Amino acid sequence: MKLNTKFGKFGGLFVPETLVAALEELEAVFIRYKDDKKFNDELNDLLKNYAGRPTPLYYAERLSKIAGCKIYLKREDLLHGGAHKTNNALGQGLLAKYMGKKRIIAETGAGQHGAAVAMIGALLGIKTEVFMGSEDIKRQRANVLRMKLCGAKVVSVESGSRTLKDAINEALRDWIANVQDTFYLFGTVAGPHPYPTIVKHFQKVIGEEAKRQILDAEKRLPDYVIACVGGGSNAIGIFNEFLGDKNVKLIGVEPAGHGLNTGKHGATLNKGSVGVLHGSMSYVLQDEDGQILETHSVSAGLDYPGVGPEHSFLKDVKRVDYESITDKEAIGAFKLLSEVEGIMPALESSHAIAYAMKLAKRLKEDNANNKENNLDKNETKTKNPIIVINLSGRGDKDLEQMEFLVK
Ligand SMILES: Cc1ncc(COP(=O)(O)O)c(C=O)c1O
Structure with missing residues (x-):
């Protein structure tokens, strides 16, 4: 391996031997093409003319009024396919094409990555199969239809909790059996090396654009950048460009789960412990024996x-x-953004919106308290904070699930 395989003690590649050679080949191809002019010309052309980059950075005026501070939305929901997943699917899809692979496989949870891969499979004329837990097939039916319409085969996964974790297990199993002609197009910054590095590379465009756009609009950097975290690709995508800007606070928002007494967990980074899942070392929700816990x-x-x-x-x-x-709280934010801005956020992105609104409330209270206590202006936190939220996707896929909100 030539690139760093780890982030501190995290990452690595904890995989069966059959996959090591495939991951080495993938790393070599990524190194070969990531700075290649022809590859990047083709990718940039597709990002612009097929997918619609750059996406806007939108000043959400009515939401800002409610929040009491300036809120900007990075509109990945406007990207072709309806989420940031298309950036990565295009990048890795082109790698598959340059490698001459005959078949692409992918896992999907919300169906956004699956839909993006199905679209790119159609675009490049490569046979595509998507693994999806049967629970997710039920709750994200619209995306299943989109995948099928683009010619992809959707494989229903019945094991475990029948969600994303199980879809990844099944995709990895398939890859081990078909590694010669198959490209595994992984959807997030998790998994074994080199996926976390490759997916970040193709998603970092979000933060690069957002930084340029906020500097244009406000002539200064934001105080906060907020993104939801599943595997973490939209969050790394927007955070990466701001990592060196120490005054910009970066906040990742996880789902809280149902709490310990229900046996359905959440908040991997807050409640998890260090372990190995899907080929890399990271925080993981696991029991004392290292068995993976069910999430909700x-x-x-x-x-x-x-x-x-x-x-x-x-x-x-x-x-x-x-x-x-x-x-x-996420469902509340889904409703709020729809009602005050006419923008339906994906339920994933709604987590980031919900946290931003909580933070804004706290900042307002802090400012009021500081005024009351007559603190020196310099001691108060920024008086007119700017928050940038990564609106990672649109909520059309969630409408059926959220139908109760409109009854
Ligand atoms: C709209 C949207 N946002 C966020 C995510 C979470 O993925 P990640 O954390 O890799 O951005 C998904 C995953 O399907 C998604 O569809």
Whole structure:
């Protein structure tokens, strides 16, 4: 392996021997093409003309009024396919094409990654199969239809909790059996090396654009950048460009789960412990014997007992704070953004919106208290904070699940 396989003590590649050669080949191809002019010209052309980059950074005026501070939304929901997943699917899809692979496989939770891969499979004329837990097939039916319409085969996974973790297990099993002609297009910054590095590479465009756009709009950096965390790809995508800006607070938002007494867990980074899942070392929701715990989130894309290794590193070095939001709070934010801005956020992204609104409330109270206590202006936190939220995807896929809100 030539690239760093780890982020501090996290990451690595804990995989069966059959996969080591395939991962080495993938790393070599990534190194060969990541700075290649022809590859990047083709990718950038597709990002612009097929997928619609750059996505806007939108000043959410009515939401800001309610929050009492300035809120900007990075509109990955406007990307072709309806979520940030298309950035990575295009990048890895092109790698598959340059490698001459005949078949692409992928896992999916919310169906957004699966839909993005199915679209890219159609675009590149490569046969595509998507593994999806049967529980997620039920709650994200619209995306299943989209995948099928693009010609992908959707394989229903019946094992475990029948969600994202189980879909990844099944995809890995398939890859081990078909490694010669098959490209495994992994959907987030988790999994064995080199996936966390490759997926970050193709998602970091979000933060690069967002930084340029906020500097254009406000002539200064934001005080907070907030993103939801499932495996962590939209969060790393927007955080990466701001990691060196120490005054920009970065906040990742996880689903809280149902709590210990229900046996359905959440908040991997807050409640988990260090372990190995899907080929890399990271924080993991596990019992004392290292058995993976069942998770719950209203949003299929966050319903995962692991997290990308770089997030575990960023937590431990205290560069990023990780907070959690309940189903109820996320559903409230889903409704709020729809009602005040006419933007339906994905349930995943709704977690980031919900946390931003809680934070804004706290900042308002802090400012009021500081005024009351007559603190020196310099001692108060920034008086007009700017928050950038990564709106990772649109909520159309969640409408059926949220139908009760409109009855
Ligand atoms: C809209 C949206 N946001 C976020 C996520 C979570 O993934 P990640 O943490 O890799 O961004 C998903 C996953 O399906 C998604 O569909």
